[in-house]
Amino acid sequence: METQEARLKRLRMRSWRRGTKEMDLVLGPWADVHLAGLGEEALVLYDGLLEENDQDLVLWVMGTAVPPDRFAAMIGQISDFARTRLARA
Secondary structure: OOOHHHHHHHHHHHHHOOOOHHHHHHHHHHHHHHHHHOOHHHHHHHHHHOOOOHHHHHHHHHOOOOOOHHHHHHHHHHHHHHHHHHHHO
């Protein structure tokens, strides 16, 4: 059975090593800031989100495509975080 520490480490690593640099730079920082504070339901949802294709994820985060309902709220949070982060750069 996976410990909570191992789970968070796995999710963080998968967030930073997506396969496309764009999604690495969106999901990695978000995971660094938010993962430890997520409850069980949100962690399960995020784990499922990481199974999605990067080409779909980038469109959802940019707002050029509508994400599936189950991911909509989390994608909104990730998008807001990314926008705020970019505005500071």
